[in-house]
Amino acid sequence: MKRWAIIFLLLPTLVLAQGRHRNHNWSFEDNENLRRSFTGRKLTLDNVSGYVHVTAGGGTVEVSVAKHIEAESNAALAQAKQEVTLDMSQQGDTVRLYVDGPFRHHGDNGHRGYEVYYDYDITVPSNIELDLKTINAGDIVVKGTNGDFNIHGLNGGIEMDQVSGSGTVHTLNGQVKVSFTRNPTKATDFHSLNGSIEVHFQPGLNADLKYSTLNGGVYSDFDVTVAGDLSKGMSHRNMQARVGTGGLPLSFDTLNGSIKLYTK
């Protein structure tokens, strides 16, 4: 019994330690916390490494960023500080957060001896429009917003909890999980390559679905009529179906994962 207690006590420490040293055993590191406040109706965030957590609440855009550098030497650490920058600005109604560095430039070989992570915790007005992108070492989590969205991950999962609006949710190596408080009113796409897709809609969904997976099943808690353009052939990799009276285009696409759709 006591042994279990010790293991459970140790677990969070292990997770924390892992969070700090994410990729390398480089011993030179630097941490910095940044805070900025904006008033905007649209948030454009283009990150490279690190998580992006966006939560609705309040009337302003409150950005809190934890910057973390890992480097193999003091010189590399200094170089990282000089080369990698986060640009936070506002143009009209749009708040723009953009990470720049040598990795943005074509022909970069990727060997730099350092790694820079930006982890974002952002609170936003609930009606904000979101355009979020991150590539490595972190997921994207959005909570409670009701504006349109365009969410791109690459090596991480995407979770959108209690949201509404329409748009795109796209990742490559990660799960997609979305729950709607109101069903989308415009075309909305959900895409992963190596991950499952789970979407919770509200009851009374009327939509024309397109869905496709290779190694996984497609499941729903509602009945569909599989019908549509049959000239190209309806198959496992190309399914079209109508739920309710149809109308709203929704598409779900993954290769190695299942698709689960709920309305209850």
Add this chain to the structure above:
Amino acid sequence: MKRYLGLAALILTVAATAGAQETSGPRVVVPSSNASQPRLVKVTTVNASISVHTHTGTEVIVESEGGRNRRPERTPEGLHRIDLPRDMTVTQEGDVINVKGPINGGPISLTVPVNVSLQLKSVSGSIHVDGVHGEVDASTTNASVEVTNVSGTIVADTTNGSIRASMDQVDASKPISFSSVNGSIHVTLPSTLKANVKVRTMNGSAWSDFEMKMNGGLNLPRGGAITGTINGGGVEASFTTLNGRIEIRKK
């Protein structure tokens, strides 16, 4: 009274569960076309059996539960599958609907309007058709063919299976044919049928309650075809098997 309500609710729940289980596979609904001529549905599969039933609607409905890789215990609770089994495609080109079955799939079930023509092909699966008015072409190798209550024409063949067929009406302009190698053939035809009949069996026997007028009497070589006419002759009707019994009955 309350107890009855409770019982009714229970029955409804059971019925709902049973219904949910029945629709475990997806239904592909091919809507009616505005073409004047009846549609042709082609099904090609290897190990799946094919069954065709009619309905009063105008759509063609294709259902398949999928194969061994679709174990029901993999389905998350409260959900059912809405994707087609792998390797299965449904294509439409004009009046032709093409269904390619999953190689190792479960049975394929079609619900079609009465006026439709069928081309059904399997290798190890049986074929069953009921109630269609049109041209039925059913072919398999290691299983039986059963075609009942059909009006129009039937061409049925198999190698290692029996053939059972019953026709309500025979299209006078199109030949009918029933052929097997190692199976029996049982065919029921309208009593008013006018036909030129060809019957051939090697190691079996042929029986009929029709008045057949045989050509050249009954002194035929073993394995040769018996030819004759029913009701003065008409449509070409052929019945062939090597190792089986042939029965041709009046409806």
